[in-house]
Amino acid sequence: MATLILVRHGRSTANTSGLLAGRTPGVALDERGAAQAAALPARLAGVPLAAAVSSPLQRCRETLRPLLDARPDLPLHVEERINECDYGDWSGRKLAELNDEPLMEVVQAHASAAAFPGGESMRAMQTRAVEAVRDWNARIDAEHGEDAVYAMCSHGDIIKSLVADALGLHLDLFQRIHVDPCSLTVIRYTRLRPFLVRLGDTGDLAALAPRETPGTSGTAEVGGGAGAP
Secondary structure (H helix, E strand, C coil): CCEEEEEECCCEHHHHHCECCCCCCCCCECHHHHHHHHHHHHHCCCCCCCCEEECCCHHHHHHHHHHHHHCCCCCEEECHHHCCCCCHHHCCCEHHHHCCCHHHHHHHHCHHHCECCCCCEHHHHHHHHHHHHHHHHHHHHHHHCCCCEEEEEECHHHHHHHHHHHHCCCHHHHHHCCCCCCCEEEEEECCCCEEEEEEEECCCCHHHCCCCCCCCCCCCCCCCCCCCC
């Protein structure tokens, strides 16, 4: 079956502001995020891609734009099911404030029981994302063969939930997974089981350096996210 390259969008203005963006419109890549996106074509230069699939949100489409410019024949498909988690009333709020919400403990330790007020549950988020990947695997296999590779640009919580599914991990454990902005996570699907080939690959170890101040790193989102360390 197909090999899937999951691309987390580049660092966004919400990341640097310490906000839980969710599906709030108008959240773009910041300067660093744009530079990360610009480096994507070179990072994937040796990989033949059958297709690119994107969350409908602006920051994902901006992340893929340099890759699409470098490969004008690469088709882009927008997939609603890999959209960011619907955080409902939490969308647009500061993560520092949300840390005081009792629900945040549930999000971190018992994600399968977490449902955001006015939004969706984390179970529903994972289910739709997994179904989207299964459908795209079948489509890519049918159109391009079982050795085909395709890229999918999405969000921290979505990617972490897909990794958990691939590893057979319960959703309650998905907060133990971490993916940086514009990192690449690769899952090779086979008839009997998926294989995690890369996890959160950025090509360098700079993200391991201590952060100067909380909330300024590109890792702040509910699952890249409300579950970010």
